[in-house]
Amino acid sequence: MSPLPSENSVESYVEALSGARSTAEIGAKLESVLKGMGFKSFAYVHVRPPLGKKLRSFVPPGSRSGNQVHEFLSTLPGPWVDHYLSQDYGDLDPTLQAAVSRLMPFQWREIGVRNDLSNGQRKVLNEARDHGVKDGATIPIHGPDSGLSTLSIVGGGGEREFQDAYQRSYRDLVWLAINTHEAFLNLAESAPDLGRVRLTDRERDCLVWTARGKTAWEVGQILSISEETVLFHLKNVTRKLGVFSKHHAVVKAVIQGYIVP
Amino acid sequence: MSPLPSENSVESYVEALSGARSTAEIGAKLESVLKGMGFKSFAYVHVRPPLGKKLRSFVPPGSRSGNQVHEFLSTLPGPWVDHYLSQDYGDLDPTLQAAVSRLMPFQWREIGVRNDLSNGQRKVLNEARDHGVKDGATIPIHGPDSGLSTLSIVGGGGEREFQDAYQRSYRDLVWLAINTHEAFLNLAESAPDLGRVRLTDRERDCLVWTARGKTAWEVGQILSISEETVLFHLKNVTRKLGVFSKHHAVVKAVIQGYIVP
């Protein structure tokens, strides 16, 4: 629809995503479209994997903590990426922390001037700059099932050029980021989706209120049924979901989207 | 930038949002821009309020359970909204459940044809249709701090017209929804002290294994500590998260992304 010349590349990227068969393919496409928008390099990172989806992850070489890093795409300078991983900067990186509590894209500049950064956080930004990763912005992508990814873009020329490119493509960037995340979700195997069971309305009622911390007796009062009946329904759910207790059932029901507490 | 005639209204809406001083103001603007796109009515709902933000909530009149409902905007038929609230349909509504595990907009039609809906879920869809809320779609907005909102749009004419309007404005709808959510966040007072708490490594360990259905004794075996110590840590978490039991704590920790079970 309404393909402006400047939007052609974005739209065709999004369309191409649905046919992507591998993450590397997504990365290649992403690189070319972002280049076209005037950005030198990028990094797409899974900060928190969505519950119930299997995204590939690995332990970075030289990591001290055995902290898992989830699959990512990046065209940032190799030495910087290696350094970042080996130092577990993921736990420190102020841009990732900002992404947790933001909805809209933000420039790193905004982070850099904040005065509540710790020494370690400032160090990450400074070392990035020393590696040529200087003018940048991050688009947070809050996905379903508590998933969180970020798409960060980095400028190559001066700050002025980056500003212009960023302002010009602000809206496109959000669209790109969302669709990239969606493409990843589609590639990921959805975990034990095979075992989708049918819950009855009453079972859901009991689960919801149990998830809100009510005891069986309280749930009974709320639903105007006896405590025993509540326990009866929860026992059935426990069996259906193949878990060990009503509480385990609640957790699983939440994760798999059977209920919205 | 690059304002197509058809996009003018969307862009001017987004710009106007930053000046909005009240939610009612947002609603009025939203109504007019969505009307312009060919939709009869809409509902913007906070499914889960973001941590650390104070969004207004209330107990709907006639609610049986005292369940809290968060502030929302809606131009849906009044009788339907009243009925929905008084019946606590929020716990049942399949479109809300779908929103939890989706990133991109979806049409209600897709939900309606699924065959794993319970009677109650089907009832909600049917009753909505009887109230003239028939052709619709929902845009999930996964925000920061575990916030989740939905923007649902409803067609007034036939299914064909709705389809056309929906396809035509798919991308704009996402943009609208995100910016609306952002505007709400900006209006809300931030309540940082009510926000995220710090959990220790051991507390997280205990939570994770409890979320997997292990008893305190089993968790103790796994972590090579005593059952009492496990319970001790879980008690502390329960207090920190301000909930009623260790199981409730587990559910909250999962939803809010403290642990990945």
Place this chain on the structure above:
DNA sequence: CCGCAGCCCCCCCAGTTCTGGGGGGCTGTC
């Protein structure tokens, strides 16, 4: 019409687990 399945409701009980208090003590780090 009957049987059967699915859903919903109620009851019992011995054994297990958790709750919500309390009391310690040992390491580190700021």
Place this chain on the structure above:
DNA sequence: GACAGCCCCCCAGAACTGGGGGGGCTGCGG
């Protein structure tokens, strides 16, 4: 030296588990 994190212990009462046993209603296929 204070404080955070971790670890261990005790107890009475509440809550849950995992079995079992009943019903009743609806809707479907034979």
